[in-house]
Amino acid sequence: MSEKAGQKKLVEAITPMEEDFAKWYTDIVKKAELMDYSSVRGCMVIQPYGFAIWENIQAILDARFKELGHENVSMPLFIPESLLQKEKDHVEGFAPEVAWVTHGGEETLQERLCVRPTSETLFCDYYSRVIHSYRDLPKLYNQWCSVVRWEKTTRPFLRSVEFHWQEGHTMHETAQEAKAETEQMLKVYADFCENELAIPVVKGQKTEKEQFAGAEATYTIEAMMHDGKALQSGTSHYFGDGFARAFDITFQDRNNQSAYPHQTSWGMSTRIIGGIIMTHGDNDGLVLPPAIAPIQVIVLPIAQHKPGVLEKARELQERLKKTFRVRIDDSDQSPGWKFAQYEMKGVPLRLEIGPKDIEKGQCVLVRRHDREKIFVPLDQLEQAITEQLACVRQGIYEKAFSRRQEMTYTATTMDELKEIADNKPGLVKAMWCGELACEEAIREQAGLTSRCMPFEQETIADTCVCCGKPAKSMVYWGKAY
Amino acid sequence: MSEKAGQKKLVEAITPMEEDFAKWYTDIVKKAELMDYSSVRGCMVIQPYGFAIWENIQAILDARFKELGHENVSMPLFIPESLLQKEKDHVEGFAPEVAWVTHGGEETLQERLCVRPTSETLFCDYYSRVIHSYRDLPKLYNQWCSVVRWEKTTRPFLRSVEFHWQEGHTMHETAQEAKAETEQMLKVYADFCENELAIPVVKGQKTEKEQFAGAEATYTIEAMMHDGKALQSGTSHYFGDGFARAFDITFQDRNNQSAYPHQTSWGMSTRIIGGIIMTHGDNDGLVLPPAIAPIQVIVLPIAQHKPGVLEKARELQERLKKTFRVRIDDSDQSPGWKFAQYEMKGVPLRLEIGPKDIEKGQCVLVRRHDREKIFVPLDQLEQAITEQLACVRQGIYEKAFSRRQEMTYTATTMDELKEIADNKPGLVKAMWCGELACEEAIREQAGLTSRCMPFEQETIADTCVCCGKPAKSMVYWGKAY
Numbered sequence: 001m002s003e004k005a006g007q008k009k010l011v012e013a014i015t016p017m018e019e020d021f022a023k024w025y026t027d028i029v030k031k032a033e034l035m036d037y038s039s040v041r042g043c044m045v046i047q048p049y050g051f052a053i054w055e056n057i058q059a060i061l062d063a064r065f066k067e068l069g070h071e072n073v074s075m076p077l078f079i080p081e082s083l084l085q086k087e088k089d090h091v092e093g094f095a096p097e098v099a100w101v102t103h104g105g106e107e108t109l110q111e112r113l114c115v116r117p118t119s120e121t122l123f124c125d126y127y128s129r130v131i132h133s134y135r136d137l138p139k140l141y142n143q144w145c146s147v148v149r150w151e152k153t154t155r156p157f158l159r160s161v162e163f164h165w166q167e168g169h170t171m172h173e174t175a176q177e178a179k180a181e182t183e184q185m186l187k188v189y190a191d192f193c194e195n196e197l198a199i200p201v202v203k204g205q206k207t208e209k210e211q212f213a214g215a216e217a218t219y220t221i222e223a224m225m226h227d228g229k230a231l232q233s234g235t236s237h238y239f240g241d242g243f244a245r246a247f248d249i250t251f252q253d254r255n256n257q258s259a260y261p262h263q264t265s266w267g268m269s270t271r272i273i274g275g276i277i278m279t280h281g282d283n284d285g286l287v288l289p290p291a292i293a294p295i296q297v298i299v300l301p302i303a304q305h306k307p308g309v310l311e312k313a314r315e316l317q318e319r320l321k322k323t324f325r326v327r328i329d330d331s332d333q334s335p336g337w338k339f340a341q342y343e344m345k346g347v348p349l350r351l352e353i354g355p356k357d358i359e360k361g362q363c364v365l366v367r368r369h370d371r372e373k374i375f376v377p378l379d380q381l382e383q384a385i386t387e388q389l390a391c392v393r394q395g396i397y398e399k400a401f402s403r404r405q406e407m408t409y410t411a412t413t414m415d416e417l418k419e420i421a422d423n424k425p426g427l428v429k430a431m432w433c434g435e436l437a438c439e440e441a442i443r444e445q446a447g448l449t450s451r452c453m454p455f456e457q458e459t460i461a462d463t464c465v466c467c468g469k470p471a472k473s474m475v476y477w478g479k480a481y
Numbered sequence: 482m483s484e485k486a487g488q489k490k491l492v493e494a495i496t497p498m499e500e501d502f503a504k505w506y507t508d509i510v511k512k513a514e515l516m517d518y519s520s521v522r523g524c525m526v527i528q529p530y531g532f533a534i535w536e537n538i539q540a541i542l543d544a545r546f547k548e549l550g551h552e553n554v555s556m557p558l559f560i561p562e563s564l565l566q567k568e569k570d571h572v573e574g575f576a577p578e579v580a581w582v583t584h585g586g587e588e589t590l591q592e593r594l595c596v597r598p599t600s601e602t603l604f605c606d607y608y609s610r611v612i613h614s615y616r617d618l619p620k621l622y623n624q625w626c627s628v629v630r631w632e633k634t635t636r637p638f639l640r641s642v643e644f645h646w647q648e649g650h651t652m653h654e655t656a657q658e659a660k661a662e663t664e665q666m667l668k669v670y671a672d673f674c675e676n677e678l679a680i681p682v683v684k685g686q687k688t689e690k691e692q693f694a695g696a697e698a699t700y701t702i703e704a705m706m707h708d709g710k711a712l713q714s715g716t717s718h719y720f721g722d723g724f725a726r727a728f729d730i731t732f733q734d735r736n737n738q739s740a741y742p743h744q745t746s747w748g749m750s751t752r753i754i755g756g757i758i759m760t761h762g763d764n765d766g767l768v769l770p771p772a773i774a775p776i777q778v779i780v781l782p783i784a785q786h787k788p789g790v791l792e793k794a795r796e797l798q799e800r801l802k803k804t805f806r807v808r809i810d811d812s813d814q815s816p817g818w819k820f821a822q823y824e825m826k827g828v829p830l831r832l833e834i835g836p837k838d839i840e841k842g843q844c845v846l847v848r849r850h851d852r853e854k855i856f857v858p859l860d861q862l863e864q865a866i867t868e869q870l871a872c873v874r875q876g877i878y879e880k881a882f883s884r885r886q887e888m889t890y891t892a893t894t895m896d897e898l899k900e901i902a903d904n905k906p907g908l909v910k911a912m913w914c915g916e917l918a919c920e921e922a923i924r925e926q927a928g929l930t931s932r933c934m935p936f937e938q939e940t941i942a943d944t945c946v947c948c949g950k951p952a953k954s955m956v957y958w959g960k961a962y
Contacts, residue, residue, distance in 0.1 A: 036607065039564055040594065043557035045607050048622070051553050072532050076524035077596070077627060077643050078580075083520055096586050099559075101596065103581040104642075105631035113521065115558070115582065115596070126517065126526050141529070146558060146626075150586035161585075162558050 014344075016283045021227045022155075028277055029156045032286045032345050042154035042161030046270070049345065052294035053273055054164060058144060060196055060291065061166065061268065064188055070140040070168060075122040077145075078113035083121045087246040090120060093213020097150045099161075115148040120214065120239075120265055123169035124247040127261075133252045134173050137261060138181075142168040157274035158231075158481050165269035171261040173253065175240065178262035182238040185266040186219040189234035196291035197272070198397035199223050199279045200404055201233060202476060204452030207432075209439055212265075216240040222451045222476065224404045225278035228425025230451045230478040233275050236266035274481070280369070280396050286346025287369050287396060290389040297385060298342045299328040302335055302354030313353050316363070316381070320351075323382055324389075343368060348392045349385060369396050408476075412461045414445065417477070421446040427478040431471035433464035441466050448477040495825075497764045502708045503636075509758055510637045513767045513826050523635035523642030527751070530826065533775035534754055535645060539625060541677055541772065542647065542749065545669055551621040551649060556603040558626075559594035564602045568727040571601060574694020578631045580642075596629040601695065601720075601746055604650035605728040608742075614733045615654050618742060619662075623649040638755035639712075639962050646750035652742040654734065656721065659743035663719040666747040667700040670715030677772035678753070679878035680704045680760045681885055682714060683957060685933030688913075690920055693746075697721040703932045703957065705885045706759035709906025711932045711959040714756050717747035755962070761850070761877050767827025768850050768877060771870040778866060779823045780809040783816055783835030794834050797844070797862070801832075804863055805870075824849060829873045830866060850877050889957075893942040895926065898958070902927040908959040912952035914945035922947050929958040 013031055017024035029035055034050030046054065062072070078101060085091045098114035116122065127139060146164045154160050168185060172178040186203060193199045201221035211218040215237040222230045241260035244250070253259040280287035290296050297320060301313035310330055317328040329338050335352075342350060350366040357363050363381065365374045365388055376384040407426030411417040420428050428448065432438060442448055442465070453473045464471050494512055498505035510516055515531030527535065543553070559582060566572045579595035597603065608620060627645045635641045649666060653659040667684060674680040682702035692699040696718040703711045722741035725731070734740040761768040771777050778801060782794035791811055798809040810819050816833075823831060833845040844862065846855045846869055857865040888907030892898040901909050909929065913919060923929055923946070934954045945952050 036610065038557045038603070039561055039606050040557045040559045043559060044555070045557070045603075046555040048552035048554055051555055054555075055553060071529035072536060073529055074525070074527035074532055074535075074627075074645065076519045076521045076526070077629065078521045078524060080520055098586065099582045099594075100584040101580045102583045105578045105580075107631075113580075122519070122526075125520050129517065146555075148558065150588075164555065 014283060014285060017226060017281075024281075024283070025274075025277060026156060028281055028285055028344075034273065035156050040161070042151060044156060044160055044162070046164075049294055050273065053276070053288070053292055054270055056292040056294065057272065058166070061188075061192060062144070064192070065142050065166075065168065068140075068184070068188070070142045070170075073141045073143055074145070075116075075119050075126065075143060077116060079116050079119075079121055081112045081114065083125055084114055086121060086124075087214050087243050090214035090243075094118065094149075099148050099150055116145075117147055117149045118265075118267075119143065119145075119147075119167055120169065120243060121247075123265075124243045124249060124263075127171055128247045128249045131171060131249055131251050131261060134254055136251060137171060137173045138177065139171040140168075140181075141170065142166055155274075155481075157270055157277075159271070163270050165267050168264070168266045170264045171244075171249070172263070173251075173259075173261065175262045178240075178264050179238055182217070182219060182236045182264045182266070185264070186221065186234070186236040189236070189266070189268055190221050192268075193221060193223065193233055193272075194397070196289060197276055197279075198289045198393050198400065199233070199275060200397065200401045202452060202454050203456075204454035204476065206235075206452055207439060207450045207475070209436055210450060212237045214239060214242060216242065220452050223275055223279060224400075224407060224427060224478075225275070225481070226281070226403070227278070228407050228427070228479070230427060230476070230480040231271070231275045231278065232451075232480065233272055234266070234268040237264060239263040239265070271481075279400050281346070282369075284340070285344030288346035288348060289396065290348045290392055293346065293348050294325060295327045295342075295345070295347045296324045296389060297326040297349045297351050298338075298347045299326060299351045299353070300335060300338050300342075301328070301330055302352050302357075304330060306355045308358060309353065309355060312358050316351065316353065316378075320381070320385070324385060349388055367392055367395070369399070410460050411465055414442075414466055417442065417448070417465055418446045421448050425479075427451065427476050429458065429460055429474055430465035430477055431459075431461045431463060432473055432475045433467055433469045434472035435464075435467065435469075438464055438466035442477060446477070447479065449480055451476040451478050451480060495764060495766060498707060498762075505762075505764070506755075506758060507637060509762055509766055509825075515754065516637050521642070523632060525637060525641055525643070527645075530775055531754065534757070534769070534773055535751055537773040537775065538753065539647070542669075542673060543625070545673070546623050546647075546649065549621075549665070549669070551623045551651075554622045554624055555626070556597075556600050556607065556624060558597060560597050560600075560602055562593045562595065564606055565595055567602060567605075568695050568724050571695035571724075575599065575630075580629050580631055597626075598628055598630045599746075599748075600624065600626075600628075600648055601650065601724060602728075604746075605724045605730060605744075608652055609728045609730045612652060612730055612732050612742060615735055617732060618652060618654045619658065620652040621649075621662075622651065623647055636755075636962075638751055638758075640752075644751050646748050649745070649747045651745045652725075652730070653744070654732075654740075654742065656743045659721075659745050660719055663698070663700060663717045663745045663747070666745070667702065667715070667717040670717070670747070670749055671702050673749075674702060674704065674714055674753075675878070677770060678757055678760075679770045679874050679881065680714070680756060681878065681882045683933060683935050684937075685935035685957065687716075687933055688920060688931045688956070690917055691931060693718045695720060695723060697723065701933050704756050704760060705881075705888060705908060705959075706756070706962070707762070707884075708759070709888050709908070709960070711908060711957070711961040712752070712756045712759065713932075713961065714753055715747070715749040718745060720744040720746070752962075760881050762827070763850075765821070766825030769827035769829060770877065771829045771873055774827065774829050775806060776808045776823075776826070776828045777805045777870060778807040778830045778832050779819075779828045780807060780832045780834070781816060781819050781823075782809070782811055783833050783838075785811060787836045789839060790834065790836060793839050797832065797834065797859075801862070801866070805866060830869055848873055848876070850880070891941050892946055895923075895947055898923065898929070898946055899927045902929050906960075908932065908957050910939065910941055910955055911946035911958055912940075912942045912944060913954055913956045914948055914950045915953035916945075916948065916950075919945055919947035923958060927958070928960065930961055932957040932959050932961060
């Protein structure tokens with residue numbers, strides 16, 4: 001978007017979400033300058049504004065991981081084919097979608113290497129060399145990197161051939177400890193989504209069908225997007241000792257017996273940026289949660305040619321940048337253009353200051369998400385901004401939460417389920433007998449997949465919505481990204 | 482290394498550098514737990530302690546880059562073959578050493594993709610789409626990532642198939658601006674090495690032969706290792722408009738004329754960790770500069786079974802961690818084992834506290850690099866640690882600087898040059914006519930390559946050390962990693 005584009009053009013440029021949700025999404029992604037397409041199919045250029053969001057996400061999560069005793073490491077980018085094949089379920093899940101390196105320089109490789117789609121096998125290979133005794137446990141490792149999955153259909157942030165993520169891989173003395181780690185990390189993700197990103201999530205367990213390749217149990221947090229579809233926003237896997245057996249990782253336990261350690265992995269990726277857009281965005285563009293907004297406050301001088309205005313605006317920016325991520329736009333664009341521009345970029349607070357404000361010793365704060373204007377005496381500005389940022393977080397969280405409530409339904413029969421699936425975008429709570437056959441029937445007949453068996457179970461009925469046999473658990477069903 | 486190994490075994494485990502420098506280096510790398518080999522030839526597992534060093538390096542450099550207006554982005558991991566081929570010199574330099582992806586999932590790719598060995602071509606491809614006007618300039622982008630070069634012989638950190646680095650790629654309106662950027666970033670690297678890593682460096686320009694593939698000028702900082710070899714520690718390239726022409730990147734300048742922008746790139750990599758080891762390490766292990774040490778102070782309780790000792794040590798750790806990166810080792814290993822362990826890990830300061838110290842209201846600080854002991858009243862501890870960390874930096878810098886001075890020679894004839902090359906490890910200053918033939922002759926006859934033409938020129942003689950024709954510049958010659 002050229003800097004010269006007027007406000008009108010800028011606003012017109014976004015397709016309303018009611019008209020074409022997919023187009024609305026890609027319009028925002030492009031116009032807010034989060035990413036650009038590259039010459040490599042399915043690989044993104046993440047632009048500065050998009051990458052700054054990811055850096056803020058990284059900083060918060062990384063600090064939390066480290067508080068809990070995790071350490072960062074770096075594993076190789078490549079996995080030899082024989083290593084990928086060691087765990088049967090894992091290779092079946094991933095082999096069809098990896099990129100293969102067959103030549104290095106001018107030589108043909110004796111063994112193909114895949115570009116890591118995930119790094120369980122690399123961590124296990126390493127752990128098999130360094131874990132000998134119970135004193136070597138737990139190993140609490142994490143890495144920030146990009147991984148590659150040869151997806152056929154891709155969408156910015158939501159599904160791309162290369163994406164950024166973190167992957168935690170831990171090894172424990174006992175199954176109990178490993179299970180506790182799996183649950184703890186899911187909780188970290190859920191807290192992060194709810195408190196920092198203002199995205200309400202459902203915590204639950206995946207059905208066996210939807211489990212990670214090689215896992216004994218996969219836990220997930222599921223968020224609901226504007227269009228009612230679910231977004232799997234973070235997962236945490238419990239592996240038992242399956243990989244340890246496949247990779248021959250043993251340790252001497254406290255009774256001097258040889259034992260297999262128990263393993264977890266957990267990840268959150270740049271796909272969460274897609275989740276932020278589709279949870280909070282509106283027809284004027286992005287709406288960013290303050291915790292990860294690259295710019296929390298944009299200072300806009302009004303009638304900036306008038307004496308003293310620019311000086312005052314710059315003075316405020318200097319003062320505020322000690323506490324907030326703040327920028328000033330003192331370019332000669334019109335205020336209208338600037339309003340539209342920073343709304344598009346989802347900046348949580350706009351600070352306007354003009355000659356009249358200066359006279360009164362005040363300025364105006366305008367909240368992005370609800371356009372509320374607040375007049376603030378300049379000597380109370382830091383406090384007011386802190387309060388308003390908290391208020392933005394609360395406001396967008398509640399909006400998303402209400403929407404999820406409104407768009408969550410219950411069904412006790414297949415007819416009900418199908419009727420909802422056909423006419424009402426959203427999630428459906430329905431009972432399930434635990435059989436794969438019913439899960440597949442629901443997919444075929446209603447077009448819905450199981451999102452998770454939530455930790456917070458409800459008893460909607462006693463029988464499976466599909467087969468009528470006794471129900472084992474309540475499941476959230478939906479369409480998903 | 483098992484935790485049970487006694488102090489003696491631990492110390493014995495390092496080969497003295499005088500005996501076998503290469504083995505000393507890999508011993509440290511392994512025993513200090515910086516990295517481990519992986520199943521993929523030439524690719525490292527960077528372990529937590531090694532990666533924490535890299536994270537500290539990243540944090541300092543990243544803040545400096547951003548202060549100067551640079552923004553982080555993420556370019557794809559892959560480069561289509563046709564894109565790599567666009568700039569003639571560049572493809573010649575890199576094509577022989579890239580890894581090729583030929584298959585994605587189950588399909589054979591129509592066009593091979595290489596795993597990026599460096600990302601000039603990707604940045605140019607992107608810039609060609611987003612640069613239209615002088616108002617779009619400068620573009621000051623950087624990315625932190627790993628790159629792959631199919632090296633035949635690899636060594637931990639110094640030369641590996643995959644390595645981590647940052648690569649800055651900038652575009653400017655004028656040649657002058659781009660040149661200023663190239664020089665500015667070299668200065669950032671030099672300041673970082675000298676002030677934070679305590680590694681003295683020579684700033685200079687590479688000869689045309691040693692230039693980066695596709696660059697008009699390459700600037701470098703060169704450091705001298707314990708064994709007298711040079712380590713290229715950071716480079717900054719000026720490209721002129723060569724890539725811009727190859728990629729058809731044009732912009733409308735201030736006179737409404739179409740023009741090519743001028744480009745730079747600059748990088749520093751995990752190889753600098755090798756430089757830290759080989760500049761400061763000794764026969765007891767690593768010696769880390771305080772600015773990037775994962776642990777700046779290790780608290781060791783002495784006679785920790787005596788009442789009050791552990792409590793006091795833990796209290797000190799809690800107090801100090803507000804200001805420093807501090808850890809306590811209250812395991813039941815002997816003090817001797819712990820001393821050796823944290824010397825191996827290069828922790829700049831050891832804090833000992835025992836019953837007698839507590840009585841006197843003091844503790845003991847021991848500096849890693851010179852074993853100096855300082856008794857410090859507990860109420861002055863923060864100030865004393867701050868001073869001692871500065872003193873460590875100064876001490877190891879001066880040691881490295883003196884060594885470089887002592888091991889730098891001058892030669893005015895080829896006989897002198899060869900005599901030094903054969904008998905005295907180090908760098909040699911000698912005049913050069915600027916001809917490739919002489920540079921090659923010096924390599925063949927003396928086994929030395931040109932490290933750089935330093936910015937601080939001296940006139941050692943009027944004629945080229947090789948051919949006797951008028952000299953154009955003084956060059957540092959040496960053996961290099």
